[in-house]
Each structure stands twice: as structure tokens, then as C-alpha cells.
Amino acid sequence: MCGYTARMARLPGPRERASSGTRRSASNSVDLVLYVSASSRYAQSAQRNCRTLLDRFDRRQVKFEVCDIGEHPERAEEDSVCYTPMLVKRHPLPRTYVVGDLSNAEPLVDLLKSCGVTLRR
């Protein structure tokens, strides 16, 4: 649980996020949020799976953050997240959801490819 706290502390506020979203919308970068709960047994595996997967791609094209809903329930509200783990692609629109611990890599790989994220050389 504490593992995410340091990361969360660096998260921009909602206003900031909105503006940064607008800025990035011009670029090709993909904005991903992985919602987890420290109470959930899938929290660790989801993060691990996600990171391993993202490492196959060019990370400069992906903005990735982890959000612990237990700490920040109001953020789950924004993306109407009920299930955990839930990966939300916030940008580019439309918002897309991948539910589960990503033990099946395909959905996320397809998602990144469809957004034009290139594999690491």
C-alpha cells in the first residue's frame, strides 16, 4: 500500500491534470492510469504485469501512473471505477478500460498498438 504513496504524492491535482491532458492531446502520447486497491490481492500482480508489458514499448510515448483507490477514492469517482485492478486509457479519447490483473497481456498490447505506440528498439 505504502508502495504507491510516494508515487501518488507526485500526482498533479485535477486542474493540473486537465490542462496537461489538453497539452498532450496534440502529441501522440498515451495516458494510462492503473487503479488498484491495497486491499486487493491482485494489486501487486497487476502493477508487475503492467510494468513488464510497458517495458516492451517506447516509454517516452506513454504516461503511466498507479492510483490506489483506497487512498484516493475521489479519483475512482472521476473514471467511475468499480472494479480493481482497472487500467484506464484517459488519452487519447475515447476512454478505454481494461479490467483485471493483466495476466493476459493481449488487451493492453493491442490497446497500445492501436494508439500507435511503438515497440522498444
Added chain:
Amino acid sequence: MMTKVKTGVPGFDTLTFGGLPVGRSTLVAGRSGTGKTIFGLQTAANFARHGLKTIIVGIEETAEDLLATGDALGFNLSGLFADGRVHVAEMMRPLEEPTVVSGDYDLFGLVHRIEHLVQKTGARAIVLDSATALFSPRPPQGLLRNHFFQLVHCFRRLGLTAIILAEAPSDYAQLTTLGVEDYVCDMVVVMRLAMDGERRRRSIEINKYRRSPHYKGEFPCTITTKGLAIFPLDAPDRPDSEQIERYSSGVTGLDEMTHGGFLRNSIMLVRGPTGSGKTMLAGVFARAGAMRGERVVYYGFEEPRPTLIRNFDEVRLGIGELVRAGNFKLICRYPEATSLEDLLVDLRLGLEEFQPSLVVMDSISSIEHASSEKGFRQFMIGVASILRGHGRSALLTQTVLAGASADHTAPYLSTIADAILTLDYTPSAYDMNRTMRVIKMRGSAHATHPYRLQIGAGGLHIERWSAAAHQASAEAEERWTGARS
């Protein structure tokens, strides 16, 4: 000892001996259209009004729609929402967007959001509308059971009195579409809207109530402009009045037959074939009450109002004047035109509003003919419940075949009625002898031989049919038939 909290839904707290289990989850299952959401909103509003802050979690509908539904039924949900006594959380379609499944998952997102809401609002009750929509698309059965358990456990941990609504695939087969909810809930309520003959019949059943007694079986209910109302079919016992109070039936001879008139707070059933004088007796009875200054309601189910008034005027009962005076209410309706549940609600609301001490229904047979056997039985038990609940005296008429007054088969009617009077006639070539008997009269002695009844100016005339008069009548008959042959 388990604590309960009243829902305020009319009748429900009687069925459950006090309402919902505090801090526990109650499952309300039913097909779409059975009134689950109304039950949830009505209870939420009542909770909120009594200081129990309630969260309504809408999965299927927007907050706006839920508030509008509640407002339309007079729950004033918008007002309670504005006051912060009700909180509506929209959690629309959690898996509806383009969602892909990539492995195992659980429900902690929702759990944390509910925890957050409870902390923020101080809510102590929650209505989830509905579990079915929350788990849609539906995860594999094992996972589903797990998720639902997490949810109920979360409510329990937060000390929430929860109402969880769930869709049922049919009225009588499987309890819920998901098939996992009832195991972990302390109470299970089933709402139905089943076909019964040509009509739909609403009912509610307490299927299970852990650690508490409850009424068993289906009870009729209805949805009115004021929300859901249930008829527990037997009214709470009224305190026994120490003194037996009698009042006049309106006919001297009938008072004599009953050894001093009818008893207060009792239901009289008058049985007889067509033309035996039931409506006339009902009219005379109602008129006498109104003349004494009592408030009287007369429900005519057989003829339109002008016809009824005219017929009464024929024998100079002057019902029209009494109606104008204000303490006599004459309501004519055709039972075919409405559902029995709605009729029952009309009766209840009408009685509550007008507060009559005498009620007449002429005749219950027209209701019987417009419904199924089961529907009629429920209706009559409901009527008895409404009447007794208010300590009213009532006269109900019932049409039976000539000569069959005494042995009509509907045992529950005999149980409902405190007194049964039968009217009959023996058509003969010469004359028509109308007779009347008291079959039973709880709490009173009564005459056992027949009386003779005549209809004329002023209504009815009832006199003891003496052996001599009987003899004279038989002789006249004989003379008449003898003269013709």
C-alpha cells in the same frame, strides 16, 4: 436481540414484525416492473425523514431519474437530497464502456468509493439499485459470488442497513438472475407481478428473515400515486372493548331478530338471491346510520349512482338528501374497470379520508365475478383488514342462488363475517314469500326462526313469521292452486 428499523412502507413492517434488520443486508428480488426501485426509494425517503441518512446507489438510472421517480410518488426525494439527508451516487454501468477483461479482478473500487461516501456523508443506510446491473456483464459464477460477498461484507463492516435490489428472471422459478445474492443476505424479499386469469396481481413475499419471525407466503400489494402499499391481510388486534355497544339496523323487526340490533365494530354479511331485498336492506341500514348523524360510506358495485338513488327514492328513503347533507357518501363503481389492488387502495384511502363509522358494500359478488378465486379471497381478507383496522361496522351483501343462502362455499367469508344474515324467497304461483334468517351472530343471541320481509314505502318491513301466518300463507297458496285446477 436483533434491532430493526421501520421502512414506513404501509404493511411491510407488519409482515416483518418491525422492518429491516439494522446493519444487515436485505435482498429485494423481482422481475422488472415489480416495484423494487419504488420499494428502495420509498424506504430511503422514510429512513431519511427519520434521521437515518441514506445513500442511494444508482447503477441502472441516473441520479436525476431516481429523484424524479421518487418525487412523482410524493417521497420528496429531491428535497431530502437538497437537505443532505439522502445522497444519490451514480455509478452508471461500471463495465459498459469499451471494456476488455485481462485477468482476475475484484470489487474494491466500489468498496472504497462506498467507504468514502459513508465517511463523507455519515450515512447509515444504503440502497443499491441494482446488483444485477452492477454485475453486468456478468463475471463467471465463482467470481460473481466472491464479488457479491465482498460487497455485502463491506456494507456490514460499515454498519450499513442495506437494501440490495436484484432482477429475477421469472416470478416463480429462480429467485434472482445472478443466483448468488440470497445466501449472504439476512432477509430476502420477493416481489411479483404475476398473471392471474386476465389480470395482473402484485404481491410481495418475505422469503427469508434470519433470526426473526415473519409472515409467510404472498401478500397482495399495489403501487399507488403515494408509492407501494402492502396488505398484510390480518389487521392488528384492536383492544377489546369492554362494553358491547349495539345500534339499530334500521329495521325494527331485524333489531328484534338480533335481540337488540347489530354490534359495533363487526362485519355483517347479507346473503341472498337476486330480488331478495339485499340492496334495499343495505340502503335502509345506511340511511338509519346517516339519520343518527353517523358518517356512512355506501359502495354500490352493481348499478350507476343515479339509478341507485332513484331506486331508493322509489321507496322514499331520501338518500339523495342525505348525500347532500354531507355525512352520507355514495360511491358507485364497476369492479371490472379496475384492478382489485387498486380498488383496495381506493377503499383504504377513501376510508382514511372520510372516516366513516358505517360502511356498506353492495355487492361483493360483483367483485367476485370480476376476479379469480384467489384474487377475490385476497381482496376480501384485505377489506376485512381495512375495516377491522379502523374499528368500523360494515354491511356487505353477497348474491347467491335461491335456496343456497346457507351453504355457499367460501369458508373464509364466514370467518370474516361476524354476523351472517340470509335472505331468500319462495316463489309460488300465488305470491312471493321473502324470508330472512340470522345464521350466526358473534357475541349475541339471535332468533333462529325465519322472519318475513316486505318491501314497500319507507323501505323494509320485517316481522316474525308466526306459525299461524305461515299456515295462512300455505292455505292461501293451496286455495290459489286449487282454484286454478
